[in-house]
Amino acid sequence: MKVERLVLASPRGFCAGVVRAVNVVELAVEKWGSPVYVRGEIVHNPHVVRSLQEKGVVFVDELDQVPEGSRLIFSAHGVSPTVRQAAEKRKLKVLDATCPLVTKVHREAKKLAAKDYSIILIGHEGHEEVIGTMGEAPEHIEMISSKDEIVSLEVENSEKVAYLTQTTLSVADTREMIDALKKRFPALEGPSAEDICYATQNRQEAVRALAEQVDIILVVGAENSSNSQRLVEEARKHGIPSWLISDVYGIDTTWLEEVSAVGLTSGASAPERLVDEVVTWFADRGAKVEQLVTCEEKVRFSLPPELR
Ligand code: SF4
Numbered sequence: 001m002k003v004e005r006l007v008l009a010s011p012r013g014f015c016a017g018v019v020r021a022v023n024v025v026e027l028a029v030e031k032w033g034s035p036v037y038v039r040g041e042i043v044h045n046p047h048v049v050r051s052l053q054e055k056g057v058v059f060v061d062e063l064d065q066v067p068e069g070s071r072l073i074f075s076a077h078g079v080s081p082t083v084r085q086a087a088e089k090r091k092l093k094v095l096d097a098t099c100p101l102v103t104k105v106h107r108e109a110k111k112l113a114a115k116d117y118s119i120i121l122i123g124h125e126g127h128e129e130v131i132g133t134m135g136e137a138p139e140h141i142e143m144i145s146s147k148d149e150i151v152s153l154e155v156e157n158s159e160k161v162a163y164l165t166q167t168t169l170s171v172a173d174t175r176e177m178i179d180a181l182k183k184r185f186p187a188l189e190g191p192s193a194e195d196i197c198y199a200t201q202n203r204q205e206a207v208r209a210l211a212e213q214v215d216i217i218l219v220v221g222a223e224n225s226s227n228s229q230r231l232v233e234e235a236r237k238h239g240i241p242s243w244l245i246s247d248v249y250g251i252d253t254t255w256l257e258e259v260s261a262v263g264l265t266s267g268a269s270a271p272e273r274l275v276d277e278v279v280t281w282f283a284d285r286g287a288k289v290e291q292l293v294t295c296e297e298k299v300r301f302s303l304p305p306e307l308r
Contacts, residue, residue: 001253001256001257001285002256002258002259002260003256003259003260003261003262003282003285003286003287004260004261004286004287004288005214005260005261005262005287005288005289005290006261006262006264006279006282006283006287006288006289006290007210007213007214007261007262007263007264007290007291007292008263008264008265008275008279008289008290008291008292009203009206009207009209009210009263009264009265009292009294010206010291010292010293010294011199011202011203011206011294011295011296011297012203012206012264012265012266012275013220013266013267013268013270013271013272013275014268014269014270014271014272015099015197015198015199015200015268015297015299016099016199016297016299016300016301017076017099017100017101017102017197017199017268017301018043018076018099018268018269019300019301020076020097020099020100020301020302020303021042021043021075021076021097021099022042022043022048022052023303023307024073024095024097024303024304024307025038025042025052025057025073025097026052026055027303027307028071028073028095028307029052029055029056029057031307032071033056034055034056034057034058035056035057035058035070036056036057036058036071036072036073037057037058037059037060037065037066037070037071037072037073037092038052038057038058038059038060038072038073038075038097039060039061039063039066039072039073039074039075039079039083040059040061040075040077040128041059041075041224042057042059042073042075042076042097043075043076043268043269044222044224044225044226044228044267044269045221045222045225045267045269045270045271046222046246047246047247047270047271047274048269048271063083063086063087063090063092064090066090066092068090068091068092069090069091069092069093070092070093071092071093071094071095072087072092072093072094072095073094073095073096073097074094074095074096074097074098075097075098075128076097076098076099076102076269077098077099077102077127077128077129077132078098078099078102078103078106078128078129078132078133079098079132079135080131080132080133080134080135080136081135081136082135083132083135095304095306095307096304097304098132099167099197099301100301101167101195101197101198102129102132102133102167104195105129105133105164105165105166105167105191105195106132106133106136108164108191108195109121109133109136109137109140109141109164110136110137112137112140112162112164113136113137113139113140113141115160116140116157116160117140117160117161117162117189118140118142118155118156118157118160118161118162119137119140119141119142119161119162119163119164120141120142120143120144120153120155120161120162120163120164120181120188121133121134121141121142121143121144121163121164121165121166122143122144122145122163122164122165122166122169122174122177122178123143123145123165123166123169124145124166124169124226125143125145127166127226129166129167129168129226130143130166133164133166141164142155144177146177147176147177147180150177150180150181150184151184153184155185158185158187159187160187161185161187161188161189162188162189162190163178163181163188163189163190163191164190164191164195165191165194165195165196166195166196166226167195167196167197167200168196168197168200168226168227168230168268169196169200169226169230170204170230170233170234171194171196171200171201171204172234172237174196178190198297198299199227199268199297199299200227200230200268202294202295202297203227203231203265203267203268204230204231204234205294205295206265206292206294206295207219207231207234207235207238207263207265208234208238209292209294210235210263210265210292211234211235211238211239211240211263213261213263213292214240214261214262214263215240215241215259215260215261215262216240216241216242216243216255216256216259216262216263217231217232217235217240217241217242217262217263217264217265218242218243218245218251218262218263218264218265218278219231219232219235219242219243219244219245219265219266219267220244220245220246220247220264220265220266220267220270220274220275220278221244221246221266221267221269221270222246222267222269222270223244223246225267225268225269225270227267227268227269228244228266228267228268228269228270229244231265231267232244235263240263241255243255245278246274247274247277247278248274248277248278248280248281251278251281262282262287263292264278264279264282
């Protein structure tokens with residue numbers, strides 16, 4: 001291996017929504033003891049899930065797996081109102097770890113639906129966040145994931161149509177889709193601020209800067225993590241070979257042949273210790289470690305009142 005430089009993107013890794021969600025679960029176990037139940041993966045990372053399981057957290061897919069009256073946490077991706085109602089019916093003590101930036105999209109969906117708008121939600125089919133948002137106004141929302149779907153898209157009233165987006169999309173692709181939607185529906189309205197969250201935007205911008213300096217880019221993250229997958233795509237769009245690795249064991253040394261500079265970043269749900277292990281792996285093999293800082297993040301979200 002001839003890798004001389006390992007360049008670390010900054011910002012990378014945990015965003016404020018993930019920090020809050022993980023804190024909610026850890027503090028809940030500390031305060032009420034186990035078992036504490038979590039619906040779905042609290043954030044999309046198996047390492048995070050495993051370490052919480054070791055602390056006594058029980059992850060479930062459906063609410064009927066949770067004994068009546070137990071304490072249940074909703075994941076950072078948010079849930080639809082039907083899930084909230086089901087939890088109420090089972091008299092579950094609910095703690096909400098939904099990222100406030102996802103909650104904001106839910107609020108926008110409700111507001112638009114109340115004004116009888118047709119809502120076009122740009123997102124990835126089957127992603128928990130999209131399922132939750134659609135559940136806020138199922139009769140008003142149509143989901144699309146590609147530009148090709150725009151041609152055949154029908155809305156109730158083309159004068160009253162608005163778009164919303166999943167928070168973890170590619171900024172560039174989404175912009176293209178919004179432009180195409182505007183051509184199809186000139187009256188299209190959108191959220192006052194972009195729904196793609198600050199953490200997704202910042203991590204993609206950091207990868208773009210990294211792509212100017214390195215030969216390949218590794219992204220630490222999980223297969224089902226939307227924002228991690230977008231980082232790999234972003235690097236490839238800039239002509240840089242890129243791979244998603246779940247941890248240090250995912251490194252394939254054939255990728256490193258003839259490579260002198262490696263870029264490293266991580267998705268918003270990947271713990272920093274996984275990045276540290278990759279850094280150690282390269283440093284042990286003689287690579288000089290550098291940081292490339294593209295911005296400082298100061299966003300923090302407060303905990304639910306029950307845990308403050
Ligand atoms: Fe919130 Fe963005 Fe983090 Fe998702 S990636 S939890 S929307 S801050």
